[in-house]
Amino acid sequence: MSDKSSLPAGWTGTAPDADALFAMAEAALETMPNVFKPHISGVVIGIEEFADDETLASLDIEHPYDLTGLYEGRPLTERSIGESGGMPDRVTLYRIPILVEWIEMGEKLEGLVRHVLIHEFGHHFGFSDDDMHALEDMA
Incomplete structure (x- = not known):
């Protein structure tokens, strides 16, 4: 990579x-x-090297390099006002696939991490892919 x-x-x-x-x-x-921000403050962010085999199988993903992030939880659009308890929502970023994509794409790593994070938070909000692109443009 020549662009420092x-x-x-x-x-x-x-x-x-x-x-x-x-x-x-x-x-x-x-x-x-x-x-x-008030709607994402309780979402836990984690970093793992790769998704485990069970996660990949549940998403019908064959290769661990193909998953850079994962939202686990119940989207806000599917919740009822009376719900309580349960585990907090979680966004996991997978370090090795993100680094591989960074190397292959040649973009700034901070920008790629931001992109993956916004995409996963989009799932938290129940957004479509188009909505997620608009959110990223706003941020």
């Missing part, structure tokens, strides 16, 4: 670790429109 401007700040030549990806996700959250 696409490297993450503080990059030392090794692949950014889970903590670095988490910091990028937190920074991306700050770019979300204020109207959405």
